[in-house]
Amino acid sequence: MRSTTRRNTTRRNLATGLIGGAVLALAIPAMASAHVSVSPDELTAGDHGVLTFSFAHGCDNSPTTSLKVTMPEGLASVAPTMDSDWTIDIEKGDDGLVSAVTYTAVTPVPNELRGAVSMSVGLDEKTPESLAFPVIQTCVEGSTEWTQLAEDGEDPHSLDTPAPVVEVAAAAADGHGEHDSADDADPTAADESGASNTLGTALGAGGLVAGVAALVVSVLAYRRKA
Template identity: 70%
Template structure:
């Protein structure tokens, strides 16, 4: 092999390494936000004791890569009423306890929701003055293949974001003297809309980190190439 051939081969290998570094960093930037947002969430995540509200449970993933077929949501103690929202994309099955109150609601999709598309179901709930400060809604996500139980709750001092399968949780605030919280009904709807429109900053930060890692790898590869050229 001649000197020119060896030089060309070396340069080719370095170029391939640089390209691989960029591709790896980009893949990390795309994958990390997906992993960080892989859970069933609830909006709004705050209600006022003694008030009413509409809770929306949403997801944008299946079980691994399998499409979602149903969500079974268990009701916590402390709810005065539950009224599932009729939706043309889902059938609804309501379970009641011995006291007549709704104990669980199962939403079954008329067509499986593909992985990567957002699915959502909602219900109206009523709270009373004795509702606890926190309401956890365990969710079982059924898929074409397999299922995922979103039932984990953070212990005292534990970061909820560290849980692998967290249950959606709604915080209950105390009512003010006029019987309402710090926000009226219109404010609650506005806040809920804003929350739905504003993405969680954590996936963005993590994604940016992955992109930076890819760029840094490219810079290192280019500098190494220049030193050896």
Template identity: 60%
Template sequence: MSSSLLRHSTLAAILGTGLAIAAPAVASAHVGVSPDSVTADESAVLTFSFTHGCEHSPTTALRITMPDGLASVSPTVDADWEIAVERGDDGLVDVVTYSATTAIPSDLRGAVSMQVRPAEDAPESLAFPVEQICETGSTAWVELAEPGQDPHALDAPAPVVRLAAAEDSDAEHGEHAASDAAASDSESSDADAADDAASAPVAVVLGAGGLVAGVAALVVAILAYRRRAA
């Protein structure tokens, strides 16, 4: 079975069996992902966090299915979680299961992370279906919003990461560079103004000193002339 077919069959199985389980989930509970935007063909660390369990039952594992469009996936080693990786025929990671070494109470926040690199031809959004497994029951976070639908209105939304174009990222870097350059020019102008202000009193003193010396020389010349005339 190809990797793509395996992913779709896994997602279909979750959708088929998980939505009924997801219905009793607490409305405010969800599995979120951060950041929610990454750049194609660049590595990024995604953190999947959750609060609440299944009907307040402690969480024992998170099973995360990878979407099509990822060139690489590297789960982060964490002493609080045991990690199991399932790969497709193409060698790419299809599913990552994080099993908690100690069940996480429903009133505490839990999180797992992985480094991913979207392929150059990845779709505009990447959905990560997550099955939250608890001591009693489980919740499938697999729902996707329809066009124009508010994702927050879903009972069990899947974490979704938007793919930003590389040029958008370059533009942001360019704006930051221009801002830094403007700040540097401003600081340089302020420094020049400060130097000019500091040198102004010195110039005044030197000018006054020259004037006094000139007057003294004139007085000496007049006195010498009078002596010769007498």
């Protein structure tokens, strides 16, 4: 009886574990896909790029009506992309730069469809290493503020409503003033050196030919004497 009871308990525990794992496996992708993401998630300082903000779910499964994207400090320019599926409202700060862009859907985006908006941004050499774009997603019912930022050492994926973040890579060196010693050498001296080497090679080859010819003549003369 004890053996049978143990087997039944083990089976129940195994079944519970499998069901729990299946639920977790299904829940994790759903949670991840609910985030408002940005692509690409890395740009280069001093460069330009087109950022696309996308989402696949509304607020508690309610269709999405608008996305308001707030611009971080460090952007030199912002130009929202025209799209027939969205109307665009631009807000500017006292400095004349774009501070926020609101995209309003002409038709609310159902949960079964992926929604996306985009904008061109310009970076300068002083752009910080990380740019966070807080987003407010408004739906037919309710709204979600994607504004959380990970603290040092915290996993961004552990956040409930993380803000889209773009990392900024340092600009590559342009190579000006970074030549090796061969490049820095006087070109005239290099030409003279090359000419000298060519002349030396020619003279050496000529001497070798003359030596061989003299050897042949000596051998022929020796044979005649013999």
